[in-house]
Amino acid sequence: MIVAIDAGNSRIKWGIWADGGWGGMGALETADAAGLVAVASGWPADARIAVCNVAGEGVAAALRAALGARADAARWLRPGLRQCGVESRYLPPERLGADRWAALIGARARVSSACLVVCAGTATTIDVLDADGVFQGGLIVPGVDLMRRSLAGATALLPYADGEFADLPRCTQDAIASGCLHAQAGAVERLYRQLPAGSPCLLSGGSAPALAAHLALPVRRIDNLVLEGLARFAVTEGATA
Numbered sequence: 001m002i003v004a005i006d007a008g009n010s011r012i013k014w015g016i017w018a019d020g021g022w023g024g025m026g027a028l029e030t031a032d033a034a035g036l037v038a039v040a041s042g043w044p045a046d047a048r049i050a051v052c053n054v055a056g057e058g059v060a061a062a063l064r065a066a067l068g069a070r071a072d073a074a075r076w077l078r079p080g081l082r083q084c085g086v087e088s089r090y091l092p093p094e095r096l097g098a099d100r101w102a103a104l105i106g107a108r109a110r111v112s113s114a115c116l117v118v119c120a121g122t123a124t125t126i127d128v129l130d131a132d133g134v135f136q137g138g139l140i141v142p143g144v145d146l147m148r149r150s151l152a153g154a155t156a157l158l159p160y161a162d163g164e165f166a167d168l169p170r171c172t173q174d175a176i177a178s179g180c181l182h183a184q185a186g187a188v189e190r191l192y193r194q195l196p197a198g199s200p201c202l203l204s205g206g207s208a209p210a211l212a213a214h215l216a217l218p219v220r221r222i223d224n225l226v227l228e229g230l231a232r233f234a235v236t237e238g239a240t241a
């Protein structure tokens with residue numbers, strides 16, 4: 001049994017992997033990381049624990065506190081040159097976000113062709129994996145929600161409000177909502193041009209539902225690609241330990 005934990009900048013997600021599938025999943029706001037203590041007490045005592053954290057040292061400390069005596073045995077995913085069938089061309093490899101590395105590992109476990117790996121969270125990351133499992137590079141873009149917030153925060157006249165998506169928006173709210181989605185979808189579709197025609201685009205993350213409808217690509221929605229990669233990492237570590 002594996003408990004996989006993905007600590008992102010907005011939310012901390014976890015899943016309990018048993019018998020080849022997810023037995024349970026949950027999430028809390030990263031701002032409420034102290035609440036992990038109560039959550040962790042419900043995790044199976046004999047589970048292997050795999051973690052990736054891109055939310056900083058304070059969240060790492062909250063995670064260690066929540067894991068208590070199990071913290072030392074937990075495996076923290078550290079991006080490197082090569083892992084679980086994925087090879088990195090990032091410079092330096094260890095600077096890559098651990099969640100991106102986990103998503104690439106999860107993607108490679110599902111797809112043996114070239115693919116685009118998109119995680120739409122606080123930031124949107126758009127990463128290219130080739131047919132040999134080599135991570136060739138990728139983009140970091142402000143996430144859908146962060147784009148909208150930054151417009152509201154940096155201008156006098158733009159509200160933070162919901163709008164409808166339109167090809168030619170005719171009001172402020174729709175112009176913002178549509179602009180942010182077009183920007184994300186455009187970045188995804190532009191990077192996709194570097195892949196062989198017909199390659200799948202794996203799409204995950206909290207804002208995936210908002211983005212999916214606007215991508216003119218062969219999209220495969222995966223609920224928790226980062227957690228899948230972490231489970232894969234934990235299984236492989238177990239086999240070689």
Ligand SMILES: Nc1ncnc2c1ncn2[C@@H]1O[C@H](COP(=O)(O)OP(=O)(O)OP(=O)(O)O)[C@@H](O)[C@H]1O
Pocket residue numbers: 007008009010011012054099120121122123124143145146204205206207
């Ligand atoms: N239920 C929901 N419906 C719509 N959007 C959501 C929902 N939950 C989260 N989001 C959006 O998803 C984003 C967070 O997604 P996710 O949890 O994948 O990011 P994260 O892992 O915390 O971020 P990162 O990895 O980029 O630091 C937020 O911007 C939020 O607006």
Ligand SMILES: CC(C)(CO)[C@@H](O)C(=O)NCCC(=O)O
Pocket residue numbers: 008009054095096097098099100121123125140
């Ligand atoms: C880009 C984010 C914020 C996405 O969660 C995360 O992967 C991160 O902090 N990455 C570190 C920098 C990098 O990947 O180059």
Ligand SMILES: [K+]
Pocket residue numbers: 008099119121205226
């Ligand atoms: K993430």
